[in-house]
Amino acid sequence: xxxxxxxxxxxxxxxxxxxxxxxxxxxxxxxxxxxxxxxxxxxxxxxxxxxxxxxxxxxxxxxxxxxxxxxxxxxxxxxxxxxxxxxxxxxxxxxxxxxxxxxxxxxxxxxxxxxxxxxxxxxxxxxxxxxxxxxxxxxxxxxxxxxxxxxxxxxxxxxxxxxxxxxxxxxxxxxxxxxxxxxxxxxxxxxxxxxxxxxxxxxxxxxxxxxxxxxxxxxxxxxxxxxxxxxxxxxxxxxxxxxxxxxxxxxxxxxxxxxxxxxxxxxxxxxxxxxxxxxxxxxxxxxxxxxxxxxxxxxxxxxxx
Numbered sequence: 305x306x307x308x309x310x311x312x313x314x315x316x317x318x319x320x321x322x323x324x325x326x327x328x329x330x331x332x333x334x335x336x337x338x339x340x341x342x343x344x345x346x347x348x349x350x351x352x353x354x355x356x357x358x359x360x361x362x363x364x365x366x367x368x369x370x371x372x373x374x375x376x377x378x379x380x381x382x383x384x385x386x387x388x389x390x391x392x393x394x395x396x397x398x399x400x401x402x403x404x405x406x407x408x409x410x411x412x413x414x415x416x417x418x419x420x421x422x423x424x425x426x427x428x429x430x431x432x433x434x435x436x437x438x439x440x441x442x443x444x445x446x447x448x449x450x451x452x453x454x455x456x457x458x459x460x461x462x463x464x465x466x467x468x469x470x471x472x473x474x475x476x477x478x479x480x481x482x483x484x485x486x487x488x489x490x491x492x493x494x495x496x497x498x499x500x501x502x503x504x505x506x507x508x509x510x511x512x513x514x515x516x517x518x519x520x521x522x523x524x525x526x527x528x529x530x531x532x533x534x535x536x537x538x539x540x541x542x543x544x545x546x547x548x549x550x551x552x553x554x555x556x557x558x559x560x561x562x563x564x565x566x567x568x569x570x571x572x573x574x575x576x577x578x579x580x581x582x583x584x585x586x587x588x589x590x591x592x593x594x595x596x597x598x599x600x601x602x603x604x605x606x607x608x609x
Contacts, residue, residue, distance in 0.1 A: 314352035315365030315389075315401040317584050318558035320372070321543045322483065322514045323407050324385045324576075325560045325569070329479050329510055330411040331384070332566040339415040340477035342408045343470055345463025345498070346484050347420040349430035350405045351438075354398060365401060367545060371584055373398050379576045404481055405431065406438070409456070418456040419470055421463030428460040464498045472506035483514040492522035496529045499563065503535055510564045511535075517542055517557035527561055531597060535563040539596045541573050543580060547589025556589070570596050 313319065333340045354365050372378065372386050388410050392400045402410070405420050412418065422428040435456065459466060467480065480502060484491040492515075499511050515526050527540050544557035562569065577592040584590070 313364050313555075314403070315354060315369040316555070317368040317543060317545045318514070318516070318555060319401070320368040320385070320580070320584065321541070321558060321560055323388070323402075323404065324382060325512060325541070325562070325573075326404055326407055326479075326481060327385050327388060327411055328381055328569060328572060329512060329562070329566065330408060332568060333416075333477065333479060333510075334411065334413060336477070338477055339413075339417065339475050340479065341417045341419060341470065341473040341475065342412060343419045343421075343463075343467060343478060343480045344404055344408065345421050345467055345480070345482045347405045347422045347427075347431055347458070347463075348403045349422075349427045350403045350420075350434040351392065352401045352403060354401055365398075367584065367586070369401060370398065375583070379579055381572050381576055382579070404483065405435075408481075409435075409438075414455070416455075417473075419466075420456065420458045421461050421466045422458070423460060423462050425460065428458070432458050464494050467498060467502060468505070471502055471509065473509075476506075476508065478506065478509045480509060480511045481514070482511065486516055486523075489520070489522045492526050495526065496533070499530065500533050503533055503563065507534075508536070508564060510562065510566075513561045515559050515561065516555055517544070517559055518555070519548065527559065530561050530563070533563065537565060537597060538563050539565040539570055539573075540593070541577065541595075542593045543577065543584070544589060544591050545581075545584045546586040565596070570594070 330342065369389055372382065378386060388407055389402060391410060392402050392406065405418065408418055420431060422431050435458065471478070482495055482498060484495065486492065495513055499513065502509065502511060513530065516523060531538060539562045540559060542557055542559035546556045548556050573594055577594060581590050581592055
């Protein structure tokens with residue numbers, strides 16, 4: 305199915321959680337000089353105009369980035385995320401929101417590589433066009449330019465399939481972001497199969513899966529299925545901003561599941577998530593869960609605010 309367009313949801317509370325975690329994973333990888341590869345299986349368009357017909361239709365960014373834009377008390381990790389968004393808006397007005405490819409490019413170094421997959425024909429073209437525009441802007445500002453074909457490769461393809469040929473990466477270091485639309489319930493099965501295969505091919509890679517928390521069986525079962533995969537630890541965090549609607553429609557909660565997470569991620573989230581709940585929460589149903597497991601010891605914790 306190719307009807308999904310992430311532009312409708314750009315900058316919402318789910319994007320805040322996803323890109324916050326993504327940026328912290330990349331910053332951890334930056335601590336070593338050895339290059340690494342970032343692989344995005346469902347890259348989208350890369351950049352989204354918040355005043356476009358898509359984004360403005362439901363204005364979902366009002367539930368996410370808009371509530372953080374002018375805050376002066378942001379925790380450090382959240383401030384780093386907001387700064388990435390503000391760098392795309394030098395005028396100070398919130399007009400554009402970066403997708404995961406732009407967030408990655410803004411954090412990664414010259415020696416690191418991006419491999420971006422997007423199957424939707426319109427979004428795949430937009431992704432390539434947006435990176436060309438960013439390259440031209442960087443040249444005008446005398447900044448680092450993204451080199452197509454070397455540092456970054458964009459492919460119109462099914463990322464579930466495309467990932468296989470890239471693992472293991474030459475440097476034996478990688479972050480893989482898996483973020484399908486979940487319009488088709490087979491996406492849930494594909495996520496589990498893809499991560500399982502990836503861990504077999506490259507056991508030490510970091511795999512981050514974004515997923516919606518919905519009142520459907522496949523959504524409820526996904527975290528438990530991911531927990532059963534063999535990895536050197538996992539972390540699962542969810543953020544809810546409102547009480548679910550009686551009809552079950554709308555996205556009120558989402559999660560990020562990470563295999564082989566850095567040790568720094570859990571304590572950071574444990575401190576930061578109450579702030580996100582307080583700032584983004586819309587009613588008493590707002591809250592978060594955070595749990596982790598390792599091969600040597602298992603810890604499970606849940607906190608709601």
